[in-house]
Amino acid sequence: MNHDAALSARALRVSRGGRLILRDVSLTAVPGQLLVLVGPNGAGKSTLLSTMAGLLEADVGQVTLDGRPLAAWPHRELARRRAMLSQRVDLAFGFSVEEVVGLGRSPHAPDVMRDDRIVDAALRAAHAWGLRGRRYTALSGGEKQRVQLARVLAQIWEAASTGGWLLLDEPEAGLDIAHQHFILRRARACAAAGFGVIAVLHDLNLAARYADRVAVLADGALLRHGEPTEALDPSLLSAIYGIPLVRRAGGAIDAL
């Protein structure tokens, strides 16, 4: 594995409409780990994730992948290395499930046999195998989320060994409890396979249970970054969420 392999945010400052959304955030993620971003609504988690994906441009600071600024990466090459599952994808056209997942292969040189094989594998990996042949527009919200996960996995399917990055923006939103745990296990499995994985999560207990590293954001600033038990400090969390939170005996974080 590349010695410098990392996705790094360096002193990012992002403002939108005159409001400062990220204040000098520096954060480095490494392959083989699941990094979870937590924080209250409006903390800047999604903005940080989008900026690290290269979707948003920072006003100050830069994001580097393997030491090279994202802006210096050819777009398609970057797309073969990192994929992002967005919070919501509005797709009003009636693609079949396989076609949606196949869109993940568009940064790659077309190869029908290989692409079909990867689409099938990604559908299985995302628990969406049973949705084959369905029209995307007719799926439920949770089913759509799984299909989008499969698309994103198909995009970087071969990149595990070459330092692929999987970014997930609230992947658990709208899923039932079984699929919430499933999607985080899948994220962990991707990390174990060599991907770098960064996920924005709202559920602190999912973060505590699955993350290798946790970054806590509030009001556009990175307050803490470290091991889950260290970063998810009840007194810090109580302060930023504005309600008293405690760690129960089993480790679960709960409102008092």
Added chain:
Amino acid sequence: MNAVTAVLPRPHSRRRAALAALVTLLVASALWSLSRGAIDIPATEVVAAMGRWFGGAAARGDDNVVLMLRVPRLLLAMLVGAALASGGATMQGLFRNPLADPGLIGVSAGAALGAVAAIVLGGSSGSWLVAVLAFAGGLGATSLVYALGRRHAGVANLLLAGVAVNAIAMAGVGLLTYMASENQLRDLTFWSLGSLGGATWKSIATIAPWILLPLACLPRAAQALNALLLGEGEATLLGFRPERLQPLLVGLVALAVGASVAFSGVIGFVGLVVPHLLRMIFGPDHRFLLPGSALGGAILLVAADALARTVVAPGELPIGVLTALVGGPFFLWQLLRRRIGEGVR
């Protein structure tokens, strides 16, 4: 297990068969159209006439009717139909709206303003001045829409700028119509209902590059358009550059549709209905939809023109009226059929 999944039927082969069927249908409708008219010429005689022409043999009988009148008109119908339908498919993808039509970017209204200005102010119904001003008007209006709409990222602003420019151009058309004399009004009406009657070999040679170039380029953007259906952000994440693609596609569609409108007037419905129908049957994949729409648009316009020339012979129906008259109910029927079918399942 793996062997089974590897050969699961995919849509690729079905779509290839559909494209082959569309080509066959186009050839059949072309032969039918060439044989119909003020005098009916059997299809075998049409083929023989073309054979004599290609072979350099002397013309016989009705050869000149076929070669000098009907073939240019057929080619114009094909070019215009293909341009309108692929322009519609592209705009629907770019705007992520299955109800978009090529007129959204102002090209039709701008062309109408140019044509009307030529007829009323230029005092000319000579087709060349009308065509040149219509083409210039279409491109000018689209440039204006694009210049106004690009001030903010995203396609919504382009849409709104298009609505505004369309309204202004149509107000200009209204004003000029008000000023027009009786004779000019007749020309105006004729133009605004669409006609392929001006087709000559010379006009084909003029119009063909403006349409064939975009037709050849658009399918190259098929995968990008597919990705754009997910949204501009998702397309960017997939390695495409929506901010570069947008002006390119708008420009190509403006060229093709502008040239079509300049020579044939406003022929509605083709750009909306053909891609929509194909999408209902084969799904929204632009790798199929763009060539499919070009073929489907050509077929629709060839058939419509053959009808327009023969239904009220020796008179001629405006083709724009016919496409809407035949296409409208067919489209509604498809729409109702699909809805009911989906509701039952």
